[in-house]
Amino acid sequence: MKHEPAAANAALVERSLRAVWHPCTQMKAHERFPLIPVVEARGCWLTDAGGRRYLDAVSSWWVNLFGHGEPRIVHAVKAQLDRLEHVLLAGFTHEPVIQLSERLGALTGGALGHAFYASDGASATEIALKMSTHYWRNCGRPGKNRFLCLAGGYHGETLGALAVTDVPLFRDAYEPLLRAAATLPSPDWRGAAPGEDAAAVAQRAALALEQHLEAHAASTAAIIVEPLVQCAGGMAMHHPGYLARVRALCDRFEVHFIADEIAVGFGRTGTLFAHEQAGVRPDLLCLSKGITGGFLPLSVVLSSDALYAAFYDDHTARGFLHSHSYTGNPLACAAALAVLDIFRDDHVIAANRARAQAFDALTGPLREDGRVRHFRRSGMIWAFDVAGAPPGFARRYAEAALAEGALIRPLGETVYFMPPYVMEAGEFALLVRAARRALDTALEA
Numbered sequence: 001m002k003h004e005p006a007a008a009n010a011a012l013v014e015r016s017l018r019a020v021w022h023p024c025t026q027m028k029a030h031e032r033f034p035l036i037p038v039v040e041a042r043g044c045w046l047t048d049a050g051g052r053r054y055l056d057a058v059s060s061w062w063v064n065l066f067g068h069g070e071p072r073i074v075h076a077v078k079a080q081l082d083r084l085e086h087v088l089l090a091g092f093t094h095e096p097v098i099q100l101s102e103r104l105g106a107l108t109g110g111a112l113g114h115a116f117y118a119s120d121g122a123s124a125t126e127i128a129l130k131m132s133t134h135y136w137r138n139c140g141r142p143g144k145n146r147f148l149c150l151a152g153g154y155h156g157e158t159l160g161a162l163a164v165t166d167v168p169l170f171r172d173a174y175e176p177l178l179r180a181a182a183t184l185p186s187p188d189w190r191g192a193a194p195g196e197d198a199a200a201v202a203q204r205a206a207l208a209l210e211q212h213l214e215a216h217a218a219s220t221a222a223i224i225v226e227p228l229v230q231c232a233g234g235m236a237m238h239h240p241g242y243l244a245r246v247r248a249l250c251d252r253f254e255v256h257f258i259a260d261e262i263a264v265g266f267g268r269t270g271t272l273f274a275h276e277q278a279g280v281r282p283d284l285l286c287l288s289k290g291i292t293g294g295f296l297p298l299s300v301v302l303s304s305d306a307l308y309a310a311f312y313d314d315h316t317a318r319g320f321l322h323s324h325s326y327t328g329n330p331l332a333c334a335a336a337l338a339v340l341d342i343f344r345d346d347h348v349i350a351a352n353r354a355r356a357q358a359f360d361a362l363t364g365p366l367r368e369d370g371r372v373r374h375f376r377r378s379g380m381i382w383a384f385d386v387a388g389a390p391p392g393f394a395r396r397y398a399e400a401a402l403a404e405g406a407l408i409r410p411l412g413e414t415v416y417f418m419p420p421y422v423m424e425a426g427e428f429a430l431l432v433r434a435a436r437r438a439l440d441t442a443l444e445a
Helices: 007-019 027-031 071-081 095-107 121-138 159-163 168-177 198-219 241-253 274-278 305-309 330-345 348-360 393-403 425-442
Strands: 038-042 045-048 053-056 114-118 146-150 182-184 220-225 256-260 284-287 299-303 372-378 381-386 414-417
Touching: 053 425, 071 330, 095 114, 095 299, 095 330, 114 121, 114 305, 121 159, 121 220, 121 256, 121 284, 121 299, 121 305, 146 198, 159 168, 182 198, 198 220, 198 241, 220 241, 241 256, 241 274, 330 348, 348 425, 393 425, 414 425
Parallel strands: 146 182, 146 220, 220 256, 256 284
Antiparallel strands: 038 045, 045 053, 114 299, 284 299, 372 381, 381 414
């Protein structure tokens, strides 16, 4: 089933195809699958130029935590716009970035009290990798400059981030430009051998890490991990025990633990930060996406006192010489502060737990479908794999879902929901129905 845009959309589609190079897209595909021009969005719904609405089941690439147009964030950005829209953060500072840094540090119990800002998740990954290797250089151990990542992991598409990403679709074309990291087994519980549970899979993956570090700790700067859910690699979920073992091994072998919570931070897995479920803290924490509720680009890397102290010196070359023109933008910081206010005032973590349990009761038609395997949930993320998915399944499914009025973008054979936290039970029930009907259409002979 192919989605046909309304006549009112046609002019916008033509202009966009002529002038805009869209991300993560084979542009020629839009000869068959037309773009959808969105002109308005409220709550969980997107509206195109022809007036048709789509239920946003993926929070517009996992960023709109509280839906579209959340009035408290709107007010915060407007109020900040009247005072200060931007100022360089080199040699200057401002109240929103100070407040945000203080509050983020406090949310880690003070363990990660130093905030370095950028504009997107891949940049946060780059910053964390550079901080780690520069730290070891400043400590007189420049040989510790290699990185570890996990099979199926994704950390962004800049060159440093791709070097620790194990998704061939994104990585292969740029392989000659990359300084490859060592890729270790994922704790993904779907890889369980007969008789193993999720905890056993996590333990087996941790043993592989231990064996690697026994041989290569002297050259290893850091390991980067997506805590609890490896998102872009197919919503691979793992037991929190893996994170506890990573923390212990990093301490034992003097290796930094980088937690990439760009996608899974801010309540997505059921706690404010995913690593909290293991009772540990990383050395470096990467955050982005939901930090501003989807309103403005912002990312941050939070670091420990010990790491920060290695850069504090009279010599400029020992400082962290990395910058972005829009680092710590006041408007983005104001949006992020409003997001933190909403978490506090609306008791979002507790509300999400109740919401997720209620939504689970609505997923029966998918759980019981014989074509579905590995149905799983972590906090406010639902995912399942499709047995025998044919080539081109993801595109066919996405198009079929749009025809049913839902924005769902499968990752290969994995279908997932990452809805805004304001989705109501009736909307989630609609989403389940659309997902089931799209499965029928996408698997038609």
